[in-house]
Amino acid sequence: MMRFLAIGECMAELAPSATPGDYRLGFAGDTFNTAWYLARLWPEVAVSYFTAIGSDAMSTQMLVAIQASGIDTSHVQKVPGRSVGLYLICLTNGERSFSYWRGQSAARLLADDPEALASAVAGADLIYFSGITLAILEEAGRARLLNVLKSARTAGKTIAFDPNLRPHLWSDPAQMTKAIMQGAAVSDITLPSFEDEARWFQDKDPEATADRYTKAGASTVIVKNGPDPVLHDQAGARGRIPVPPLTHIVDTTAAGDSFNAAVLAGLIFQKPLGEAVLQACQLAGQVVQGKGALVPVERLP
Numbered sequence: 001m002m003r004f005l006a007i008g009e010c011m012a013e014l015a016p017s018a019t020p021g022d023y024r025l026g027f028a029g030d031t032f033n034t035a036w037y038l039a040r041l042w043p044e045v046a047v048s049y050f051t052a053i054g055s056d057a058m059s060t061q062m063l064v065a066i067q068a069s070g071i072d073t074s075h076v077q078k079v080p081g082r083s084v085g086l087y088l089i090c091l092t093n094g095e096r097s098f099s100y101w102r103g104q105s106a107a108r109l110l111a112d113d114p115e116a117l118a119s120a121v122a123g124a125d126l127i128y129f130s131g132i133t134l135a136i137l138e139e140a141g142r143a144r145l146l147n148v149l150k151s152a153r154t155a156g157k158t159i160a161f162d163p164n165l166r167p168h169l170w171s172d173p174a175q176m177t178k179a180i181m182q183g184a185a186v187s188d189i190t191l192p193s194f195e196d197e198a199r200w201f202q203d204k205d206p207e208a209t210a211d212r213y214t215k216a217g218a219s220t221v222i223v224k225n226g227p228d229p230v231l232h233d234q235a236g237a238r239g240r241i242p243v244p245p246l247t248h249i250v251d252t253t254a255a256g257d258s259f260n261a262a263v264l265a266g267l268i269f270q271k272p273l274g275e276a277v278l279q280a281c282q283l284a285g286q287v288v289q290g291k292g293a294l295v296p297v298e299r300l301p
């Protein structure tokens with residue numbers, strides 16, 4: 001059985017319910033969302049999540065929710081005295097905006113114990129992390145995580161990375177772009193989104209994004225681009241997959257995260273890359289037509 005490990009932060013989510021002033025509690029976060037879709041749609045993959053939580057009741061609730069979605073939590077670290085991060089969704093005239101309380105979250109310390117990290121990674125074949133995973137860590141933790149991933153790659157494991165550029169999580173854009181390229185340098189599969197890459201790396205087209213990540217060391221690069229065609233590159237062989245058009249988009253949260261789950265599943269099952277990308281577009285297409293990050297989609301053909 002293929003063993004998948006995602007590393008990052010899952011947060012408590014408060015989303016407005018139908019009654020004004022009432023909020024519904026959920027749990028989400030970029031790398032967690034990918035793990036959730038993978039576990040839900042490809043039960044033949046052993047999915048594990050690596051993060052740190054606190055020792056309070058909310059942390060325990062999150063742990064139970066992660067387990068209930070079919071994800072292994074045996075490597076989740078516990079940090080006494082901290083809690084999980086939180087975000088709240090605000091609806092203003094139908095527009096969603098997000099407020100975050102994650103500055104002191106336990107997940108910020110997820111790379112503090114190099115042995116815990118190494119043992120989680122040792123039990124996986126495919127390891128997935130993101131630019132947000134890197135952003136929440138201090139310099140030393142980031143270096144520790146990158147080192148563990150680098151050794152894992154040398155040991156023959158596959159590393160997958162979504163740059164997920166979030167400038168507000170970094171002290172400045174230069175620090176962000178530098179760390180992102182360090183993440184890319186330990187990765188076999190890089191899954192960027194063109195709009196963000198163009199803005200922060202000045203890529204003139206998706207080809208330039210693919211070139212940059214290929215040069216950084218990835219053998220597979222897939223450049224998402226919203227409703228525009230997805231560019232895929234495997235060892236220099238490039239293709240473009242048009243995104244099936246949609247007329248009614250409800251909420252684009254987790255479009256990229258679900259896309260990544262389907263692409264990684266395709267690679268796990270050794271599908272041709274173009275086929276995996278098409279399936280990823282179909283899954284993301286279902287997800288943007290539903291509300292929230294975790295849309296209860298059905299298994300794809």
Ligand code: ADP
Pocket residue numbers: 193194224225226227230243244245246249252254255256257259280281282284285288
């Ligand atoms: P991210 O969520 O990481 O910013 P993108 O916005 O590039 O990622 O979207 C990821 C995938 O979601 C796209 O490749 C596409 O398959 C699907 N998607 C996103 N926006 C749309 C859209 N407007 N119409 C159809 N599909 C979309």
